[in-house]
Amino acid sequence: MLEHECYSFSRLFLNSNIEFFFIQGVNDSDNFDEYWDGRTIEVIGYAVIYIDFETNEQKNFIYLIDKDNRKYDNVIKYTKKFIAQMSLSEKLSDRENFKIIKTDIHVKLVSKPYKNFIKSIVKSEIPEFVLDELD
Template structure:
């Protein structure tokens, strides 16, 4: 099973209705020398925090489909991250998660980022939210 020491989150996109992050798995902290800290970082998924027209927050977690991956750990840490990032006043908004799998790898993403985000989120969020 693919194990990661911890997880990091890198924001790709932010506007008034949507935040989009990479979920990064980090491990191998003991394999280092004076020029390299030894950590390997791998994109394991994506997070989308969306505020709909009713003002409710919707949280989407997209996990990159790969065999022998500890999805439970990724989901647990990602939920904690979303709870810390959330500005929602309604506690239920922080617990509203939709989890799905994707085959889209985001190792190199170039502007405009909206095209990449649309390919990941598909129809989960209205297309009008992401303007080119």
């Protein structure tokens, strides 16, 4: 299996406290013919930016879908760069604190309301009352 050539990030949800993204890997550039361009895009994880309104600190989470033989170094590297660019915080420490967690939740399609799906990913990392406001 080829490693991913690049990564893209697709926002699922945004409010004043939380921003949730799909981390997508793009690969298989050599697998093409006249009907197919050869690119496959797969969800390989989730990125969450959470603003703790009590401390006004930004917390960054990277949830990686656990898969055998997958190398996570590049995924983590590019996701950290993406989150640092998305951050509105002026504090450098807010752009550099990351918690990396492996998950077995792999979903390709999500429909509204997103609350239950996001809760299943973040579990206890984000306070329940913040997640209850996702509707």
